[in-house]
Amino acid sequence: MKTLLVRTHMVAMIAMLGGGVAAAQAQTMTGYVVDSTNTLVMDGYGNCIRTGSWTPDLAIVECDPDLVKTAQTPPPVERPVAPAPRAAPAPAPAPVPAPVLLSIESDTLFAFDSAVIRAEGKRDLDRQVVRVMRQQPRIEMITITGYTDRIGSSTYNMKLSQQRADAVRAYLIEQGVSAGRIETKGMGSANPVVSCDTVRGEVSGRNKALVDCLRPNRRVEVEIKTQR
Numbered sequence: 001m002k003t004l005l006v007r008t009h010m011v012a013m014i015a016m017l018g019g020g021v022a023a024a025q026a027q028t029m030t031g032y033v034v035d036s037t038n039t040l041v042m043d044g045y046g047n048c049i050r051t052g053s054w055t056p057d058l059a060i061v062e063c064d065p066d067l068v069k070t071a072q073t074p075p076p077v078e079r080p081v082a083p084a085p086r087a088a089p090a091p092a093p094a095p096v097p098a099p100v101l102l103s104i105e106s107d108t109l110f111a112f113d114s115a116v117i118r119a120e121g122k123r124d125l126d127r128q129v130v131r132v133m134r135q136q137p138r139i140e141m142i143t144i145t146g147y148t149d150r151i152g153s154s155t156y157n158m159k160l161s162q163q164r165a166d167a168v169r170a171y172l173i174e175q176g177v178s179a180g181r182i183e184t185k186g187m188g189s190a191n192p193v194v195s196c197d198t199v200r201g202e203v204s205g206r207n208k209a210l211v212d213c214l215r216p217n218r219r220v221e222v223e224i225k226t227q228r
Helices: 002-025 065-072 119-135 154-174 208-213
Strands: 027-029 032-034 100-105 139-146 182-186 219-226
Touching: 100 119, 119 154, 119 219, 139 154, 154 182, 154 219
Parallel strands: 139 182
Antiparallel strands: 027 032, 100 219, 139 219
């Protein structure tokens, strides 16, 4: 009888010890409860059991993946966007050559009140105009403008200035200039260089002082335009 009691008591003691061991087997992972095999202990809904010391910094991916992603994934690094390459600047347009403007006194080219070029006038055209034209690589247009002084009627002066411009044109064509590149115009007494208002006497060719004073107004201008 004593043996039975002793055995019964021993069984009871073993059972109590076994329960204590089972309870001791439930351990805690930092922030989460785990069992003796270090396996996470889940509640009835399949969620990890957090300990009282749990903080978001202790979150693990098995239990709180959203918190781990937020805490561990570094924000994307914004790489500087390379600036778009600049387009090469358009080449500057070639400068337009300035026209060459030559002015020859009509008295050098013609006798007074005449539109026939004198021999001396042809030499002046060769020296002042033809030589310059031959130095130009590509002539685009030649404009010949005739002027007179204010002596005489405006109709007569317009006609005489045109005749003188045409005479110079004919001579340049003889020197090899293409007729299609020469244009002429008569301007009469327009655009005077001097006024000679202080010269007394009648306004006629007989007033030598006035004729001499107005000499710069009697002229032929040759404008040479070249291509780029």
